[in-house]
Amino acid sequence: MGRRLKQGLDYFTMDVDFFESIKVRRIIKNCGNQSIPILIVLLCNIYRDEGYYVGYNDDLTFLIAEQFGVSEGAVEDTVRKSVAVEFFDSGMFEKYKILTSHAIQERYFLSVERLKRSSVKVIGDFILQSIKNEPFVQNLLNKSNILREKSNNLCNKSDKVKVKEKEKVGKDIGTTTTKFTKPTLEEVQAYCQEKGYTFNADAFIDYYESNGWRVGRNPMESWTAACSTWQRNEKERKRPEEKKKFILPDYYGM
Numbered sequence: 001m002g003r004r005l006k007q008g009l010d011y012f013t014m015d016v017d018f019f020e021s022i023k024v025r026r027i028i029k030n031c032g033n034q035s036i037p038i039l040i041v042l043l044c045n046i047y048r049d050e051g052y053y054v055g056y057n058d059d060l061t062f063l064i065a066e067q068f069g070v071s072e073g074a075v076e077d078t079v080r081k082s083v084a085v086e087f088f089d090s091g092m093f094e095k096y097k098i099l100t101s102h103a104i105q106e107r108y109f110l111s112v113e114r115l116k117r118s119s120v121k122v123i124g125d126f127i128l129q130s131i132k133n134e135p136f137v138q139n140l141l142n143k144s145n146i147l148r149e150k151s152n153n154l155c156n157k158s159d160k161v162k163v164k165e166k167e168k169v170g171k172d173i174g175t176t177t178t179k180f181t182k183p184t185l186e187e188v189q190a191y192c193q194e195k196g197y198t199f200n201a202d203a204f205i206d207y208y209e210s211n212g213w214r215v216g217r218n219p220m221e222s223w224t225a226a227c228s229t230w231q232r233n234e235k236e237r238k239r240p241e242e243k244k245k246f247i248l249p250d251y252y253g254m
Contacts, residue, residue, distance in 0.1 A: 007121055009111055012047040023085045027078060034070050035078040039087070041067065042079070042099060052108040053100035053126050056093070072195060073228030080225060089128060098126060105131045113139060182213050183223045191227060199227075199234040 018024060027035050041064055046054045054060070056079060065072045079099070082088050088099045105128055112120055113136050131137060183191075188201040204227070213220045220226060 006117070008049050008051045009047045009108065012043065012107060012111075023082075023087045026085045027081050027087060030081045031074065031078045034068070034074055035081075037068050038064060038070070038075055038078045039082065042082075043104070046099065046104055047108065051112070051120065052105045052122075053092070053098045056097050056099050071228075071231070073197070073231050076225060076228045077232060092126065092128070096126065100126065100128070102128055102130050106134065106136075109134070109137050180213070180219065180221055180223075182208070182220075188223070188227065191224060192231075195227070195231070197227060197231040197234075199230045204230055 015021075024039070027039065031038075042054065045060065046052070061072050061075045061079075064070075064075050079088075082099075083090050083093045087101065089101050092098050092100050109131070127137075183205075185201060185205050188204055191197070192199065192201055208214075208220065208223075208226070213223075215221075215226065
């Protein structure tokens, strides 16, 4: 029996100006310093497992929240803001509910080339168009480490990634989009109890009923995400004197 081929990486590099990135600074400003370990552990999950993406779901949210002692709402807020500022690719997140980016995929495939791996498993639809024509990806194709299907999707030669597997991954990470339905007071109360949220559900309902269930100028897409934001704001109002546990130097713009 042959040795199982390694998919992920044992380590990954981080740019020395990571905290100077405008995207990272916007995330920290919006979500607080607790977003820093959340971002780093998300990157660790990406590079360790599939190497170039991770499926985002409730289980991952729970595990990260439990690991760092933060609320699930804090994790959700960080992910949502990261997608909004394109730290993670918004198109891939909206379509497949995966977290990835050009930089992540570039770093992974360059590592695969440098490590001279004979084969890796790749789902073609999860590869960004901006990365498919890069020389190092084309080099892998020319070496037949990664083949193209008739659909022009990238797939692995030895593992033979099938369309069914791609559909299964999509199902697991929730690719189906549904029309927004405003919640009842009872649904919001039940959700708050489940998540341990302490804000006033009646006030939440009254506010969004008055503005037509909109977030800023846009129609609401997820009332559960709005709940997590309300809870975070509630904590900030109740504990204005609480100091941040992780303080960045002033020159990072905090």
